[in-house]
Amino acid sequence: MESLKKLFPFFLIIILSFFAIRPLLLNGFFPMHDDTQPSRVFEMASALKDGMVPVRWSADLGFGYGYPIFNFYAPFAYYTGAVINLLGLNPLDATKAMMIIGIILAGISMYLLAKEFFGRPAGLVAGLLYLYAPYHAVNIYVRGDVAEFYAYGFVPLVFLGLYKIYKENLYKHVFLVALFFALVIISHNLTAFIITPFYLLFSIFLFIKNKNRANLFIALGLGVLLSSFYSLPAILEMNYTNVVSQVGGGANFRDHFVCLSQFWTSQWGFGGSAKGCIDGISFMIGKYHILASVLSILATLFLLLKRNFKVLEKDTIQIVTLFLSFLLLSVFLMLSASQFIWDSLPAMEYIQYPWRFLLIASFSVSFLSGGLFLLLKQYINPRIYMIVIFSACIAVVFLNFKFFSPQTILAKDSSDYVSKNALNWDISKITSEYMPKKFMKPKNISQIANLKSVENNNIRLESYSKKTNRIELNLRTVQKTNVVVPLAYFPAWRAYLNGREVSTKEATKGTSVQLVPGKNNLVFAYKETKTETIGNILSISGIVLLALGIIKRPR
Structure with a gap:
């Protein structure tokens, strides 16, 4: 019976998530800002079938020239979708399943965190508030930012693990913090960039309370180590692509601050973010989220004035206060009044949109709201309390x-x-920032990559084969000449002519190699760069350290 009680909230979250995932259960698909998701799942699955691990390259995107999208755009959600695709679902249905998993994850993770402080019933309400936060809906059905809402789902689990380390300091919690922090990073690097200072503040707060908890920082460090296979190349190899072009211009943070009134109410739309207070997209935190969290804060203040620590433990009151400060800080960073901070920290340019801090605001109000329902428990009888919890759960779904x-x-x-x-062509036009800086984009579909284009008066293509991580061409030339292979230039690609490695040059339409007269067997193989190899070694080191911790931990 006890095990059923423990599992019931999970079942209820899954059942009540139906109204959040319902459009994904229908035939067809919907337009979104980042309308590339099934294509990326397909490309990830194709790369895995071709034996590329970790996956870094997409062979068909980039106008057929390929590009290292999974080196820079956080890949975890696409690994999930690709595995589902390889298990039998078509790419579109695999994408829908991938999205459903990410959506439900948010509710479950917040439930696990909030129940630690407020109990299961209140945790259930907090979990549904997080799942049904307006910003969550924006990321799913307006922006189509699968990577961000996957990270959104993992965010509470890191806070939970850190708190567990503070309370119990067991190795399993170090392991879980490292794992979930790594998953945040490889789910969405910008979310990791935004949330990491808050994790550090939370860890410092807990460490001050108990100086024997250095494992708080060790766990976060291990998370960084685990994710190095992705994060190291993403940072150090950016200059080989045009990713930096996304900073400034239409994505200049100075044009995308939020007006205070927009947190309470703003027109729901499917457009974009614009300068000023009228946008084509909503930045609501959620009226009912705000009301519930305000009531929770007022009730907590009342207890503080009464010095009543029987209802809420002192630790819980302190953490509620800390998360309230997180809420206020996140709101401030979205307002134009905070521009001096953005201007003084150049790295914040990469966040692009100040309203991305809605993630922290949505997290904070959902967690804080859970405290209200714990307080109610103290003043009404258990049967009525469960009716209130059930009604609150239905109201969260109905209103959002x-x-x-x-x-x-x-x-x-x-x-x-x-x-x-x-x-x-169609999908490649949406995102081309992962192409080399000198690459000349095709102007029409007839200019997309075609390996047969290497043929001319001096070169005859006799046969060719193409995989994600290997291209082979058998060519016959009349004289010594250069060939431009329609493969986007990237230093990981090595060229081998008749079995010997040869140098390559970047061209505006691919990668250039010098051929010899006669028969030429030209092979391009993706060989990881030094940076990528070091990243892999660091990730493996993180796995080894975690494994050693499991083996050698005190029994």
């Missing part, structure tokens, strides 16, 4: 499910995202 709906559902299937033309 309207946000979890796309603009429209189109009659699309997988072929609309994974056909050659879709990958090489």
Whole structure:
């Protein structure tokens, strides 16, 4: 019976998430800002089938020239979708399943955190508030930012693990913090950049309370180590691509501060962010989220004035206060009044949009709201309390499910995202920032990559094969000449001519290699760069250290 009680909240969150995931259960698919998701899942699955681990390259995107998208765009969600695809679902259905998992994850993770402080019933309400936060809906059905809402789902689990280290200092909690922090990083690097200072503040707060908890910082460090296979190249190899072009211009943070009134109410839309107080996208924190958290804070203040620590433990009151400060700080950083901070910290330019701090605001108000329902428990009888909890859960869903709906559902299937033309042209036009800086983008579909384009009066292509991590061409030349292979230049690609490595040069339409007269067997193989190799070694080191901790931990 006790085990059923423990499992019941998980079942309830999954059942009540139906209204958040319902559009993903229908035929077809919906438009979104980042309308590339099934294509990326397909490309990830194709790379895994070709034996590329970790996956760094997409062979078909980038107008067919390929590009190292998974070196820079956090890949975890796509690994999830790719595994589902390889297990049998088509790329579109695998993408929907991937998204459903990420959506439900948010509710479950917040429930696990909030129940630690407020109990299961209150934790359940907090979990649903987090799942049904308006910003969560924006990321799913407006922006289509799968990477960000996956990270959103993992965020509470790191806070939970850190608190568990403070309370019990068991190795399993160090392991879980390291794992979940790594998952935040490889789910969405910008979310990791935003949330890490808050994790550090939380850890410092807990360390001050108990100086024997250095494991708080060790766990976070191990998380960074585990994610190094992705994060190190993402930082150090950016200059080989045009990723930096996304900073400034239309994504200049100075044009995307939020007006205070927009946190309470702003028009729901499927457009973009603009300068001023009228945007095509909503930045609401959620009226009912705000009301519940304000009531919780007022009730906590009342207890403080009464010096009543029987209802809420002193630790809980302190952490509620800390998370309130997180809420206020996140709101401030979204307002134009904070521009001096943004201007003084150049790295914050990479965040692009100050309203990304809605993640912290949504997290904080959802957690704080859980405290209200714990306080109610002290003043009403258990039966009425459970009726209140049930009513609150239904109200959260009823009042917020309207946000979890796309603009429209189109009659699309997988072929609309994974056909050659879709990958090489339609989807490639959406994101081209992972191409080399000197690359000359095709002006029409006839200019997309084609290995047969290497042929001319001096070169005859006799045969070729192409995989994600290997391209082989058998060529016959009349004289010594250069060939430009339609492969986006990237230092990880090594060229081998008749079995011997040869130098390559960057060209505006691919990678150039010098051929010899006669028969030429030209092979391009993806060999990880030194940076990528070091990143892999650091990640493996993190795994080894965690494994040693499991083996050698006190029994």
